[in-house]
Amino acid sequence: MADLESPPSVSPSVYNAPSISRPSSCSSAPPDETPNKLPASAPKSFLFEVRHTPTAGRAVFATQDIAEATLIFRSDDLTLSVLLREYRREVCGQCFSYDYGRDLGFRDKNAGFVFCSETCHGEWMRENGDIGVQAWSAVETFVKKRSKEDSEMVDVDLPRPKSKDITKAWDGVAAQAEHIRIARANEAGQGAIQATKQHHKALQKALQAPISPDVMSFCVSGLLWHHNNPSDWNKVLALAADSTPYHNIDDLHAFIRTYLHLLAILPIPLLPFVTAESIFLLSSRDSHNSFGIRSLEDEGSEFFGYGCWPAASYFNHSCAPNIEKRRGGRAWEFRTGKNVKKGEELNITYLSGEERKLTRGKRMQTLKRNWGFDCGCEQCEVEQ
Ligand SMILES: C[S@@+](CC[C@H](N)C(=O)[O-])C[C@H]1O[C@@H](n2cnc3c(N)ncnc32)[C@H](O)[C@@H]1O
Structure with a gap:
């Protein structure tokens, strides 16, 4: 992420067949756009x-x-966003209001968010839907068991991975990702292929890998937004893309591990959305388009997270x-x-x-x- 007006922190498609495994980092130009045509999601005004x-x-x-x-x-077209974990008790998960560091009153323990009012909580539940609430609960349960494993601060002076490094790294987990899908499908009684020890081992290996909770939240918000708003996905696709969006090699690996974590823990209906392409695409659009979500007082000294408002990104x-x-x-x-x-x-x-x-x-x-x-x-x- 190189968010609009905030210090670099963690960064942070259409349904692809699960067998497709690597991001097409070289083909990130917005689709259906000729040099003179503008996306429907571009901002409009008589001014x-x-x-x-x-x-x-x-x-x-x-x-x-x-x-x-x-x-x-x-x-007001927020698509994906992340509220950093350290602010999850102080900042409303829906409207981002903040009360000088005081814990907010409406806590959703299962999902791991707090809200400033019952109305915001209700709105959040409505927007995320049943699958979304299940997804956030799965992430919260998983993260709580592990907590504080990875530092998510990144050293901005390390070189950015190039396209070929990115492709190679994603290719490197394609087989494991396939095994996890097969293991999950079998668990749900849906597998066309019988899961073996090898498949279950791949899943266990993913679960044991170090976690990056904020990267995970970023990805979940994007995947859910895609799942819940399929017809608006073009708004995200149309944004300026970055073909090398990872700050450094650790950042790249955090996203790759997160991909495997999400395959291992998210509700089954979301798994078709969890592809290497879609996770890469989220970073590639976030990188040049996200806005920092900061406190409104103290000249925005508190950095709560960031999000992508497509119309604002022009x-x-x-x-x-x-x-x-x-x-x-x-x-x-x-x-x-x-x-x-x-x-x-x-x-x-x-x-x-x-x-x-x-x-x-x-x-x-x-x-x-x-x-x-x-x-x-x-x-x-x-x-x-
Ligand atoms: C948030 S987008 C702005 C909209 C973008 N021009 C587009 O076509 O979607 C940020 C990108 O716009 C381009 N950009 C913005 N300001 C620029 C400037 N002052 N000089 C050169 N390029 C700029 C850069 O490619 C940057 O990564």
């Missing part, structure tokens, strides 16, 4: 339009003069942005930070407060490291 640019992909442009402090867009970065974004509950609001002229690009910043004060060179480095792009904003051109 702006989304257009393709020669150097920075799609971008948002004002279609008329806009006065300072105008609300230009509200994005705003490019500028080192002198004209749009300010602010989270309210589960939605983001975008307002002009200054008067904007018709035809100007509408930009937010992807840099955190301290990073914004850096020199051009250091800002460039930060954006390149966290986002993989060479900043082509007007401010950087002026300062050149």
Whole structure:
């Protein structure tokens, strides 16, 4: 993940036949999109339009003069998200409200989330559905038994695994994944192939591997979103993709182990969604599109997690942005930070407060490291 405006932390398809096992890391371009066609999920307003640019992909442009402090867009289309485990007692699992570190009152022990109200709990249950509630309970039971095994902090200075390393690593677990599927299907009385000792051993081996609870939550939220909203999956597919989304080799392996863990523990109806491709795809879209979910007070000093709001992900970065974004509950609001002229690009910043004060060179480095792009904003051109 290189989330919009937060420090790097853990990162974090359509149903594929279970036998397909490796992510197609080289073919991550959004489907059904010609250079001039925009996805239906791109944000829409009479104040702006989304257009393709020669150097920075799609971008948002004002279609008329806009006065300072105008609300230009509200994005409430949260797809996948992760609430870091250390905040699970303090931050509402549905609306992300926070009460200065106090434990919230409505606890769902089975699922491992707290809520600020019965209404939020009910909404969360409704959105996740029966299978979702079962999935979160399975994860919670599994994590509770193990707890605190992996440190999820990543060293951002280690090299990122290249496409060929990623493919090789996923290929390396394809056979084990197949064995686990067969063992699970047999347990559920559904197997076309009789499970043997070898299959059960593969499952046990997966269960014993070190766990990464936040990576697991990230993946579960994405898989559930896909399961529960199949017709909206294109919103995620249409986002800018990163073909090498893992911060380092440990991050890559955390996702691969998580894949096997999820095959071993999730409810059977979810298993068709748990493919190497889908887990890779979640990272590849998260990497360039997630927004940090931070406290609303103290200039956002508490980093609760991150999430992906597809319509909000069409705003490019500028080192002198004209749009300010602010989270309210589960939605983001975008307002002009200054008067904007018709035809100007509408930009937010992807840099955190301290990073914004850096020199051009250091800002460039930060954006390149966290986002993989060479900043082509007007401010950087002026300062050149
Ligand atoms: C959140 S997406 C923004 C929308 C994106 N342009 C698209 O077509 O989906 C972030 C990606 O946009 C591109 N981008 C954003 N700001 C940029 C900038 N200032 N200079 C160059 N590329 C930029 C980079 O490829 C970055 O990874």
